[in-house]
Every structure is written in C-alpha cells, then in structure tokens.
Amino acid sequence: MANTHFGFQTVDENEKARKVAGVFTSVASKYDIMNDLMSVGLHRIWKPFAVGLANVHEGQRVLDVAGGSGDLTRLFLKKVGSSGQVVLTDINNAMLRVGRDRLLDEGKTTPTAQCDAERLPFPDNYFDCVSIAFGLRNVTHKDAALREMKRVLKPGGRVIVLEFSKVAKPLEKAYDLYSFKLLPKMGEIIANDADSYRYLAESIRMHPGQEELKKMMEEAGLERVEYFNMTGGVVAVHRGYKL
Numbered sequence: 001m002a003n004t005h006f007g008f009q010t011v012d013e014n015e016k017a018r019k020v021a022g023v024f025t026s027v028a029s030k031y032d033i034m035n036d037l038m039s040v041g042l043h044r045i046w047k048p049f050a051v052g053l054a055n056v057h058e059g060q061r062v063l064d065v066a067g068g069s070g071d072l073t074r075l076f077l078k079k080v081g082s083s084g085q086v087v088l089t090d091i092n093n094a095m096l097r098v099g100r101d102r103l104l105d106e107g108k109t110t111p112t113a114q115c116d117a118e119r120l121p122f123p124d125n126y127f128d129c130v131s132i133a134f135g136l137r138n139v140t141h142k143d144a145a146l147r148e149m150k151r152v153l154k155p156g157g158r159v160i161v162l163e164f165s166k167v168a169k170p171l172e173k174a175y176d177l178y179s180f181k182l183l184p185k186m187g188e189i190i191a192n193d194a195d196s197y198r199y200l201a202e203s204i205r206m207h208p209g210q211e212e213l214k215k216m217m218e219e220a221g222l223e224r225v226e227y228f229n230m231t232g233g234v235v236a237v238h239r240g241y242k243l
C-alpha cells in the first residue's frame with residue numbers, strides 16, 4: 001500500500017482523505033473568521049488577484065474546485081454575469097454547506113456539487129476556467145486532480161491554482177515562527193482546535209514549491225504555465241492553458 005503525507009505525518013494513501021475530511025468538518029463553521037485572522041486579511045487581496053489572472057468574461061463557464069465557503073465562486077460570478085455559470089464544488093459537505101448558505105444569503109444561486117477533485121463529474125471540454133484555491137495541497141493524488149482539471153477544460157481555457165508556496169529566504173524564520181507557534185495557538189483560542197491548524201501549517205510546508213508545481217502542471221498536459229508570487233512567495237498563483 002502506498003504512503004503519502006498528512007502534514008508531517010506519513011500515512012496510508014487511503015487514510016489521507018478521511019483525515020483531511022476530519023480537519024475541514026471540524027473547521028467549517030469557523031473557517032471564514034480564521035481565514036481573516038490567519039492571513040491578516042491578505043486572502044482578500046490574494047483571491048481577487050487570482051481571479052483577475054483567470055481573465056474570464058461575461059457568459060463563460062467556471063468550475064471552482066475545493067471551493068469551500070465560496071470566495072472564488074463569488075468573485076467569478078461577478079465576472080461571468082447572469083449569462084455565465086459558476087459551479088461551486090468541494091469534497092466536504094460541511095464546507096460546501098457553508099459556501100452555499102453564504103451565497104444564498106447574498107441572493108446568489110449557483111449550482112453546487114460535492115465531489116473529489118480527482119474525479120470530477122463533468123464532461124470533457126466543458127469549462128472556460130477551472131480554479132482551485134488553497135485546495136490542491138489537501139488532495140491525495142495532485143497529479144490526478146490536475147489531469148481532471150485539464151480534462152474538463154475547453155481548448156483555450158485555463159487552470160488557476162492559488163496555493164501557499166515557498167517564501168523568500170529572508171522571510172523563512174519569521175514565517176516558521178508564525179506557522180508553527182502562533183497559528184496553532186490561534187486555532188486553539190478561537191476555534192478550540194490546535195491540531196487542525198497545526199495540520200494546515202504542516203501541509204503548507206509539504207506542498208510543492210513554485211517550480212515543482214509548475215512542472216506538475218506541465219506533466220498534467222497544461223501549457224504556457226507560469227506563476228505569480230504574492231507576499232514574498234507566501235502564496236503563488238499558477239496559471240496554465242489547455243491548447
């Protein structure tokens with residue numbers, strides 16, 4: 001049986017999805033407030049930047065994979081207008097429910113589907129853009145997810161991956177202190193869940209850096225792949241096309 005990472009732990013591949021589900025079911029109700037606190041509000045800049053790079057237009061179709069509480073979906077809905085469509089998906093029902101309810105409360109109806117990024121229940125060549133924000137590092141077989149994202153994309157469409165990445169050298173010490181000391185403490189105080197937030201910090205460290213992810217996207221068949229660092233490499237947006 002093959003092994004994989006769950007944060008810094010080595011676990012059986014079959015176990016990872018269950019453990020990840022445990023984390024997100026546990027954090028779902030506090031996810032949005034924790035997101036603001038953990039990123040000191042920066043995710044509100046990172047996400048519009050990523051959506052801007054997608055360059056989607058009125059009337060287009062977008063798939064938001066691992067969309068959770070729906071921040072990217074909301075931004076994409078503004079871009080595609082009433083003639084377009086954005087499908088919000090996530091493997092976790094608790095996260096998806098938070099996203100769907102929040103959008104409904106704002107008067108926005110959009111299709112939702114509970115599904116695994118590794119097996120997307122959509123036809124080939126269907127979407128103009130497929131995004132995954134802060135989701136890829138939680139997926140067991142990232143290569144399979146990237147291939148699926150490419151499969152459902154129309155020729156000419158793009159995949160957008162927004163994810164934590166490798167920080168610039170001078171920031172490393174401060175970033176470690178923040179991730180491994182402050183973050184679990186905040187998780188404990190605010191969400192009463194230090195373990196989940198420790199996993200989040202560890203999973204960030206185990207995620208491939210900028211160049212490695214670019215290579216993985218190319219291996220999945222995406223072309224013209226490039227990346228854009230933000231906040232000293234704390235996060236990066238990777239964009240690749242299906243040509």
Ligand SMILES: C[S@@+](CC[C@H](N)C(=O)[O-])C[C@H]1O[C@@H](n2cnc3c(N)ncnc32)[C@H](O)[C@@H]1O
Binds near residue numbers: 069071092133134139
């Ligand atoms: C950190 S949250 C990001 C949510 C949202 N995209 C955002 O940017 O705020 C990660 C999400 O990935 C989802 N996820 C984890 N593994 C997944 C998988 N294999 N397929 C689809 N979604 C997955 C989790 O349920 C969770 O909602």
